[in-house]
Amino acid sequence: DADVTQTPRNRITKTGKRIMLECSQTKGHDRMYWYRQDPGLGLRLIYYSFDVKDINKGEISDGYSVSRQAQAKFSLSLESAIPNQTALYFCATSDLGLAGDNEQFFGPGTRLTVL
Amino acid sequence: SQQGEEDPQALSIQEGENATMNCSYKTSINNLQWYRQNSGRGLVHLILIRSNEREKHSGRLRVTLDTSKKSSSLLITASRAADTASYFCATALTDKLIFGTGTRLQVFP
Numbered sequence: 001d002a003d004v005t006q007t008p009r010n011r012i013t014k015t016g017k018r019i020m021l022e023c024s025q026t027k028g029h030d031r032m033y034w035y036r037q038d039p040g041l042g043l044r045l046i047y048y049s050f051d052v053k054d055i056n057k058g059e060i061s062d063g064y065s066v067s068r069q070a071q072a073k074f075s076l077s078l079e080s081a082i083p084n085q086t087a088l089y090f091c092a093t094s095d096l097g098l099a100g101d102n103e104q105f106f107g108p109g110t111r112l113t114v115l
Numbered sequence: 116s117q118q119g120e121e122d123p124q125a126l127s128i129q130e131g132e133n134a135t136m137n138c139s140y141k142t143s144i145n146n147l148q149w150y151r152q153n154s155g156r157g158l159v160h161l162i163l164i165r166s167n168e169r170e171k172h173s174g175r176l177r178v179t180l181d182t183s184k185k186s187s188s189l190l191i192t193a194s195r196a197a198d199t200a201s202y203f204c205a206t207a208l209t210d211k212l213i214f215g216t217g218t219r220l221q222v223f224p
Binding site: 042044050058088090092096103107109111 | 145146157160165210212215
């Protein structure tokens with residue numbers, strides 16, 4: 001079984017709808033992240049959480065919210081979806097290793113289309 | 116804003132050739148990491164090099180880091196068709212990673 005799972009894998013929705021993307025991990029990591037990927041722009045950080053009580057905004061948090069329900073679960077919500085939120089969304093986890101090594105482990109992604 | 120910029124944006128080679136990708140960044144870092152992404156899939160961590168290291172190897176991968184020039188390179192030796200993917204560098208200063216825009220590598224059989 002995959003260490004980091006995302007649901008749904010694909011979603012088509014309409015402008016104005018509320019959407020929730022979910023992420024679960026079995027790696028036992030405290031740190032979780034949400035990114036979006038647009039063609040030619042690499043990955044941009046939306047929100048991140050270093051433990052259950054910690055939520056931080058990333059580079060592009062406007063229009064998004066998150067909830068850290070448990071160490072293993074981190075969900076991303078679009079309260080009122082708009083077409084320019086059409087993108088590939090990734091969840092990732094990490095732990096803080098020796099010497100500050102912080103490699104991240106990614107889920108398979110959710111392809112979201114907002115019409 | 117992007118911290119890392121990869122060069123070239125796209126690279127096409129034949130199987131057996133070496134592939135070199137470069138990454139430049141703007142600020143001080145704790146470490147620099149390289150990731151691979153197969154089309155439309157999640158990123159996979161390849162290798163991490165710390166700011167006090169200059170070179171690191173992992174299998175067919177060789178990474179160099181020059182902190183004075185704020186640049187890194189990833190060399191894939193004896194490339195295979197299965198190496199076809201996008202490759203991203205990511206820099207870490209605080210506990211977050213900042214990703215570059217990636218190099219698309221195509222390896223022809």
